[in-house]
Amino acid sequence: MKEIHFEDVKKNYGQTEVVKGLNLTIEKGERLILLGPSGCGKSTTLRLIAGLEEISSGKLIMDGKVVNNIPSGKRNVAMVFQNYALYPHMTVKQNITYALRMKKVPKKEIELRLEDALKMLQLNGLEERLPKDLSGGQRQRVALARAIVKQADYFLLDEPLSNLDAQLRVSARKELVNIHEKYKQTIVYVTHDQIEAMTVGNRIALLNEGVLQMLDTPENVYHHPSNIFTAKFIGAPPTNIFTMKYQDGDIHFGTQSFSLSPEWAKKVYEAASSQLVFGIRPEHIELSTEPQALHATVKSIENLGAEYAVYLTFNNEEMIALSSHKYWPLNQQVYVRFKMEHIHLFDKATTNSIGYPIAYKNKSMSLN
Numbered sequence: 001m002k003e004i005h006f007e008d009v010k011k012n013y014g015q016t017e018v019v020k021g022l023n024l025t026i027e028k029g030e031r032l033i034l035l036g037p038s039g040c041g042k043s044t045t046l047r048l049i050a051g052l053e054e055i056s057s058g059k060l061i062m063d064g065k066v067v068n069n070i071p072s073g074k075r076n077v078a079m080v081f082q083n084y085a086l087y088p089h090m091t092v093k094q095n096i097t098y099a100l101r102m103k104k105v106p107k108k109e110i111e112l113r114l115e116d117a118l119k120m121l122q123l124n125g126l127e128e129r130l131p132k133d134l135s136g137g138q139r140q141r142v143a144l145a146r147a148i149v150k151q152a153d154y155f156l157l158d159e160p161l162s163n164l165d166a167q168l169r170v171s172a173r174k175e176l177v178n179i180h181e182k183y184k185q186t187i188v189y190v191t192h193d194q195i196e197a198m199t200v201g202n203r204i205a206l207l208n209e210g211v212l213q214m215l216d217t218p219e220n221v222y223h224h225p226s227n228i229f230t231a232k233f234i235g236a237p238p239t240n241i242f243t244m245k246y247q248d249g250d251i252h253f254g255t256q257s258f259s260l261s262p263e264w265a266k267k268v269y270e271a272a273s274s275q276l277v278f279g280i281r282p283e284h285i286e287l288s289t290e291p292q293a294l295h296a297t298v299k300s301i302e303n304l305g306a307e308y309a310v311y312l313t314f315n316n317e318e319m320i321a322l323s324s325h326k327y328w329p330l331n332q333q334v335y336v337r338f339k340m341e342h343i344h345l346f347d348k349a350t351t352n353s354i355g356y357p358i359a360y361k362n363k364s365m366s367l368n
């Protein structure tokens, strides 16, 4: 159980800076998710921790020691990659215990760790099989077991479940969390899958173009996005973002407007020197045929299984709302109500949130 601390860490490949001054503390024993779009620098950040890439500037501190120049083999990390390579000529048992045998761990200790890992990952009975005789999911679990038996302080996972089908992913996620509850290593887990991030992470570090956008619990990242990027990246369908104007307690979208609650009006008044942007999640929009202050035109409807995504135009911008039914008249006007406690307002220039006057506050979320 050890802490990892990035202090203004930068990583360049030639002229390109892919990690841009990262300041991040990964607490001991937590499951920290590195999340973000393709190419944002997640894997590079993980590889810096593993010691597989050199840091260009800044400090990486692990367990209180600067490790910039410490080789990978001396960092006590275990890694699982997306393309985990099992040794094809070794059995499951040999694959799992290989590193321990190389390290001359006593035989009895190896047996104990093996037994534990086999049980935890439900690999009992497969010990003597070769990788070619396993399913993709079983191979993935062997790769996890191989990392687990090392009992390293840091467990680094790079898209470890991306080769699994949807069902196996769900059970593998649960297994992983269970394993962690037992061993409590510090886990750093790279994914671009937000469901995985939400279900596995104690906290999420959201990156974009090498810059940390938000670091917080899955709940706060979802409900209280720190900026427009976070609001749009997290959640599917994504948060609706609209241009707006604020005047005398009212929010105007073109010719349409609605009144703010006194708390919001005060907050917005304080921020009104800047231009603001309005954000609302699809599930926080109520559609109705009963007249309301705001209206939109239905463009199309998509069946998502449990509910329907209704695509609309609102003040010449696209809006997506979620609805329990599909009986909305195409190309016609419907009325719209925003659930006030769920609206987000952002400063247009900085793209940062202007805060959450109504919803709950959390100490790790500062009001920008």
Ligand SMILES: Nc1ncnc2c1ncn2[C@@H]1O[C@H](COP(=O)(O)OP(=O)(O)OP(=O)(O)O)[C@@H](O)[C@H]1O
Binding pocket: 013, 018, 036, 037, 038, 039, 040, 041, 042, 043, 044, 045, 192
């Ligand atoms: N060895 C390298 N040499 C040059 N550029 C690299 C190297 N490794 C990564 N990059 C670049 O650095 C950027 C970040 O890559 P990285 O693999 O960290 O992104 P990622 O967020 O993990 O993406 P993905 O989800 O697609 O794996 C990308 O633009 C990538 O092309």
